[in-house]
Amino acid sequence: MNHPASREGTFENAETDYETIKAVGSGDIPAFELLIKKYRNPVLNFIFRYTGDRFGAEDIAQEVFLKVYLAASGFEPTGKVSTWIFKIAYNLSMNELLRRSRFVPMSGIDEIPAEQTEADDMSVKELAQEVEEAVRHLPEKQRAALLLRVNEGLSYSEIGDVLSTSIAAVESLLFRARENLRKILIKDV
Numbered sequence: 001m002n003h004p005a006s007r008e009g010t011f012e013n014a015e016t017d018y019e020t021i022k023a024v025g026s027g028d029i030p031a032f033e034l035l036i037k038k039y040r041n042p043v044l045n046f047i048f049r050y051t052g053d054r055f056g057a058e059d060i061a062q063e064v065f066l067k068v069y070l071a072a073s074g075f076e077p078t079g080k081v082s083t084w085i086f087k088i089a090y091n092l093s094m095n096e097l098l099r100r101s102r103f104v105p106m107s108g109i110d111e112i113p114a115e116q117t118e119a120d121d122m123s124v125k126e127l128a129q130e131v132e133e134a135v136r137h138l139p140e141k142q143r144a145a146l147l148l149r150v151n152e153g154l155s156y157s158e159i160g161d162v163l164s165t166s167i168a169a170v171e172s173l174l175f176r177a178r179e180n181l182r183k184i185l186i187k188d189v
Contacts, residue, residue, distance in 0.1 A: 017081035025073030032072075036065055039082065042152055043089045049147050050093045052136055060096055064089045079161050086152065087162045090144055097140070134184040142177035145170055 017038075023031035043064055048057035067088050075084065135143060141163060148154045148162060156170045163170065 018077050021068075021072050021075045021081050024069060025075060032065075032069055035068070035081075039085050040065075042082075043085060046086065046147055046152055047089055047093050049135070049151060050090070050144055051096060053096075056096060060089070060092050063092055067092070080158065083154070083158045083161045086148065086154065086158075087164075090148075090162050093144075094140065130185065131181070134181050137184055138177055138180055141165075142173050142180065145173040146177040146181075149174060 017035075020031050020035050024035060040061065044057055044061045047060045047064075048054055051057060051060070064085065068085060075081070135146065138146065144163060145159050148159045149156075154162065156167045156174075159170045160167050163173075165173075
C-alpha cells in the first residue's frame with residue numbers, strides 16, 4: 001500500500017499537529033476530522049500489516065481515533081503527535097493479538113488478478129508474498145519495529161517511543177528482524 005505518509009519526514013510538521021491536537025482537545029470536530037484524514041491511512045496500514053487482519057484493522061483504527069479524541073485534552077507534547085498515535089495503534093494491536101491468542105494470517109494475497117499471466121509480474125508478486133509471509137513469522141516486537149521503520153518511515157527514536165524501548169534496543173530489533181528475514185527467505189529458496 002503506497003500512501004503519502006510512508007516515507008520518513010512526512011509527519012514532520014509537529015507544531016501544526018500539536019495545534020490540531022489542542023483544538024481536538026477543546027472539542028473542535030473539524031480539527032479531529034483533519035487529524036483522521038492525515039493519519040487514517042498510515043495507521044490503518046500499520047495495523048493491517050501488524051495484525052494481518054484487514055477487517056479487524058478497521059475496527060482497531062476506529063478505536064485508535066476514539067482514544068486519540070478522548071485523550072487529546074490531556075496530550076502533553078513530549079514527542080510528536082504521530083508517535084503518540086502510532087503508540088496507541090501499536091498497543092491496541094498488541095492487545096488484539098493477545099486477545100485472540102493466535103496470529104491471524106494476512107488476507108489480501110488473493111488480490112492478485114487471475115488473468116495476470118506475465119511471468120515477470122507473477123514472480124514479483126510471488127516474491128512480495130514470500131516477504132510478507134516471512135514478516136508475519138517475525139517475533140512481535142521485531143515485526144512492529146520493521147513495519148514502523150520501513151512502511152511508516154519512523155525514526156529510531158520514534159520507534160523507541162512507540163515500543164517503549166531505547167534507541168539501542170530499536171537498532172537491535174531491526175538488526176535481528178533483518179537477519180531473521182534473511183534466514184527465513186534463504187531457507188525457502
